[in-house]
Amino acid sequence: MVGMVTTGDTLTTPGPATRTAFARLPVFLVAGVTGALLLIASRNYGYFFDEAYFVVAGRDHLALGYFDQPPLVPFLAGTMDHLFPGSLLALRLPATLAAVGAIVLTALIARELGGRRFAQTAAALAYALAGTTTAGHYLATYTVDPVFWALIIFLLVRWTRERRDGAANDWLLFWAGVVTAFSLETKFLVAALWIAVAVSSLAFGPRELVRRPLLWLGALVSVVATLPTLWWQAGNDWPYLKMSDVVAKEFPGAGQFLWDALSGAGWFLGAPLALFGLARLLGVRSQAHWRYLGVVVIGLVIAFLIGSGRAYYVYALYALPLAAGAVGLQEIRWPVALKWAGGALAAVSIAKSLIAIPIYPASVAGKLPESLPLVPATAAAVLKGDTSLDQVSQVMGELYQSLPPEQRAHTAIMTDSYVFAASIDLRHEERGLPRAYSGHRAYYYFGHPPESADSVLYFGSENPKMATAFAGREPIAPGFATLYTGRLKPWDQTWPKLRIQ
Numbered sequence: 001m002v003g004m005v006t007t008g009d010t011l012t013t014p015g016p017a018t019r020t021a022f023a024r025l026p027v028f029l030v031a032g033v034t035g036a037l038l039l040i041a042s043r044n045y046g047y048f049f050d051e052a053y054f055v056v057a058g059r060d061h062l063a064l065g066y067f068d069q070p071p072l073v074p075f076l077a078g079t080m081d082h083l084f085p086g087s088l089l090a091l092r093l094p095a096t097l098a099a100v101g102a103i104v105l106t107a108l109i110a111r112e113l114g115g116r117r118f119a120q121t122a123a124a125l126a127y128a129l130a131g132t133t134t135a136g137h138y139l140a141t142y143t144v145d146p147v148f149w150a151l152i153i154f155l156l157v158r159w160t161r162e163r164r165d166g167a168a169n170d171w172l173l174f175w176a177g178v179v180t181a182f183s184l185e186t187k188f189l190v191a192a193l194w195i196a197v198a199v200s201s202l203a204f205g206p207r208e209l210v211r212r213p214l215l216w217l218g219a220l221v222s223v224v225a226t227l228p229t230l231w232w233q234a235g236n237d238w239p240y241l242k243m244s245d246v247v248a249k250e251f252p253g254a255g256q257f258l259w260d261a262l263s264g265a266g267w268f269l270g271a272p273l274a275l276f277g278l279a280r281l282l283g284v285r286s287q288a289h290w291r292y293l294g295v296v297v298i299g300l301v302i303a304f305l306i307g308s309g310r311a312y313y314v315y316a317l318y319a320l321p322l323a324a325g326a327v328g329l330q331e332i333r334w335p336v337a338l339k340w341a342g343g344a345l346a347a348v349s350i351a352k353s354l355i356a357i358p359i360y361p362a363s364v365a366g367k368l369p370e371s372l373p374l375v376p377a378t379a380a381a382v383l384k385g386d387t388s389l390d391q392v393s394q395v396m397g398e399l400y401q402s403l404p405p406e407q408r409a410h411t412a413i414m415t416d417s418y419v420f421a422a423s424i425d426l427r428h429e430e431r432g433l434p435r436a437y438s439g440h441r442a443y444y445y446f447g448h449p450p451e452s453a454d455s456v457l458y459f460g461s462e463n464p465k466m467a468t469a470f471a472g473r474e475p476i477a478p479g480f481a482t483l484y485t486g487r488l489k490p491w492d493q494t495w496p497k498l499r500i501q
Contacts, residue, residue, distance in 0.1 A: 019111065019112065019114065019161070020115075020116045020117070021117075022108065023107065023111075023116075023117040023120040023121055026120070026121040027103070027121060027124045028104070030103060030121065030124040030125050030128050031103040031104050031124065031128070034099065034103060034128040034133060035096055035097075035099070035100040037354075037357060037359055038092075038095075038096040038099060038100075038133075038136045038137050038357070039089060039093075039096055040359045041358045042088055042089045042092035042093070042096060042137045043088055044088075044137075044360075044362065044365075044382075044383075044386075045358060045362060045365075045382060045383050045386035045387055046088075046387050046390050047088070047386065047426065048138045048139075048140070048385065048386055048389075049385075049389050049422070049423070051077065051091065051092075051139050052425075053418055053419065053422040053442070054073055054074050054077035055078060055081045055422075055426060056422045056425040056426060057074035057078070057422075057442060057446075058071075058073075058074035058079065058081070059082060060425065060435075061445075061446045062074070063232060063445075064228045064231065065228075065229040065230075065232035065233050065236075065240070066442045066445070067236075067239040067240065067242070067243070067441045067442040067444070067445060067501075068239075068240065068246075068441055069141055069186070069187065070184060070186060070229045071185060072144070072185035073139065076094045076139065077091060080094070092136075092137055092138060092139050094139060095136045095137070095138060095139045095143040095144055096137070098136065098143060099132070099133045099136030099143065101147045102127060102132070102133070102146055102147040102319060103124050103128050103133065105147070105150040105153075105154050106123045106124055106126075106127040106150060106318075106322055106323050107120040107121070107124040107323070108154055109123070109153060109154050109157050109319055109323035110122075110123035110323035110326050110327055112154070112157045112158050112161045113157065113161075113287065113290065113323055113327045114286065114327055115323065115326060116330055118326075118329070118330050119323075119326040119327045120326070122326040122330075123322050123323040123325075123326035123327075125346065126269055126270045126273050126274075126322045127270075127319060127322050128353075129266040129269060129270055129350065129352075129353050130264060130266045130318050130322070131264035131265070131312070132146045132264065132312075132315035132318060134356050134357050137357060137358065141186050141187050142312045142313075142315055145183055145186045145187050145189070146316040146318070146319075148180070148182050148183035148186065148190065149183065149190065149316035149317065149319070150316075150319040152176045152179050152183070152190070153293065153319055153320050154319075155173070155179070156172075156176060157290060157293065157320070158172055159172040159173055159209075160206065160289050160290055163206060163289075170212050170213075170214040170215070171214060173209075173214050174214040174217055174218040176215075176218055177215065177217065177218015177220070177221050177222050178218055178221055180194065180218070180222040181222040181225035184222055184226045184229075185226070185229065188240065189313060189316075192303060193296070193300065193316075194219075196295075196296040196300050196303070197209075197293070198210050199299075200292040200295040200299065201292045203292070203295070204291050204292040204295060206292070236445065242501060244307070246441075247308065247310055248307075248308040250310070251308035252311075254305060256311075257304075257305055260312075261301065261311045261314035262275075264311060264312065264314060264315055265318050265321075266349055266353075267349070267352070268345045268348050268349040269345055270349070273321075273322055273325035273329075274318060274321040274325055275321070275325075276324075276328055276329075277320070277321035277323065277324030277325030277327075277328065278294055278297060278298065278321045278324070278325075280324050280325065280327070280328045281293065281294025281321070281324050282295070282298075284328070287324065287327075290320075294320070297320060297321055300313075300314075300317060301314055301317070329342075352374065352375055355372065355375055355378050355379065356375055356377060356378055357379065357382075358382040358383065358386075359379070360379050362383055362387075365378075365379040365380050365382070366380060368380040389419070389423045390423070392420065392423055393420075393423035393424055393426070393427075396413070396415075396420065396423070396481070397424070397433050399459075399476055400413055400457055401433075403457065403483070407455065407483075410452055411453060411457055412437055412449035412450075412453035412457070413433065413434060413456075413457055413459070414436065414437045414438060414439075414449070414456045414457070414458050414459070415436055415437075415438045415440070415459045415460050416438065416440060416458070416459070416460025416461055417438065418438055418441050418442060418443045420438070420459050421436040421437065421438040421440070421443050422436075422443075424436035437449050438500075439495070439499045439500045440500040441500070444495075444499050444500070448491040448492075448495035449491060450491075451490065451491060453487075453491075454485070454486065455470075455483065455484060455487070456470070456483075456484045456487075457476065457481060457482075457483050457484075458481070458482045458483075459480060460480070461479075462479075462482065463500075465497055465498055466482070466484050466498065467484070469484070469489070469494050469497065470484035470485060471485065471486030471487075471488060472484065472485035472486045473485075
C-alpha cells in the first residue's frame, strides 16, 4: 500500500513515497535570523495601539472572554507585563516565537510533501518574508494564531502522508484537535478551517478522515476547553457576533481584499510561489493526496471574501501553498540564467522586508519614506504609528491636569474609543491620572466610573448621548475634548445608554 494515489477512499496507481531528512541547518538558520531581527524590531519605538489594549485587558481586566476576542492574547500581554513591566521585547516575545515556529513548520510541511533540502529551505525563507512574519514584532491575534493553523495543517499533511504509506497515525488528528483548542482561545476563526476540511475531505477524499474516532476526541477536547469563553459570551449577549458588522464596515472591496491577501504572502517570492503551490495541489498527480487541503485554502479565501473579512485572515493559510510551491521548484530543471533570476528575486524580497520591519533606530527610521512601491508601510510608518499613541495620551493627560483640582476630584476620564482609553490606562498611575472609561467595544464591559464622578472629561468626537446624560457641557479642546458636568442619573442607568458598538 506504500505510495499509492488516493481518490476518495479508493487506493489506485502506486508511486514512490518520498520523504527526505529534515534540513535542520538551513531551516534553523532562516528561523534564527528571522527571530533575531524580530527581537531587535520588538525593542523599538513604542506600543502599537492594540497592544496597549491587550496589556490593559489582561493586566487590569482579565476575563474569560472579551467583546472582540477570546482571552489568550490579553492573557499573554498581561502576564508578560506583570513579569517584565514596560518591556516591549518581552511583550512581543510570544509573537516572535510564533513566527519562528511557523517558519519551521512550513519547512516540515514541505518535507512531508516530498521536499528535499532545497525545497524545505525555500519554503522556510518564503514564509519568513511573508506578511504574517514581518508583522511578528507586534503582539496581536493575527501574529499568534497563524502558528496554530500551520501546526494543524502540518498534522493533517503528515497524517495524509502516513495514510498514503499505509501506516496512518490517528493520534496526529487528536493532537490537531488539541492545537485547535489553543487557536480557539486566540480567534474563533479556526472553526471555519475545520468546516472546510470536513467538506473538502468528503468531496475529494480521504473520506475516512471524518470517521476517525481520535479526530472527534480531539474535537471534544477543543470544545470543552472553549466552554468557559463561550459561557462568558453567552452571559454577555454574545458580543463577539457584533464584530462581524464591525469588520464588514471596514471591508475595502473585493479587489483590495484580494490584493492585500496575495501581497501578504510577499511580492517577488511568496505570492507567485503560493499561487504555484496551489496550482500543484489542485492539478499535479503527485500531490493528489493533499488536494483536499488545497481546496480548503481556496474555499476559505472565497469565504473570507464573501463574508467581508479582513485580508489578514488569509495570513494563517500561507504555510501550505508556500511549502507546496517550494516542492514544485525542486522538480524543475532550471537554466542557469533562471536560477540567477530566482536568486535576485529572493534578494529583492529580503531587502523589501528589511525596509519594512523596524530594526533601525528612530533617528534612521524617521528619514525613510513612509511607503514605497510594493512596500505600503516602511519602518518610518511603524515609527509614526507607534509614537502617536503616546503623544495622544500625553495631550489627554495634560488637558485633564489643566482642570482645577476641585473639578478633577469628581471628574472621570472617558473616551470614544478603546484605543484612547487604553493609552491612558497603560501608564495612568505613573502619570498621576485616574483610569479611563469608554463605552467602546470591550471597554464597555470594563465598567463605568464611580458614583463620586458626576462629571466627565470626554475625549473624541462629539457624542449626542453624552449631552443628554449631563446638565452642562463645556468645550475644552474643540473637536477633541469636552467637559460634561452635572450627571443627571446614576451610572447604572446612564452607562448602558453610552455604549458604542
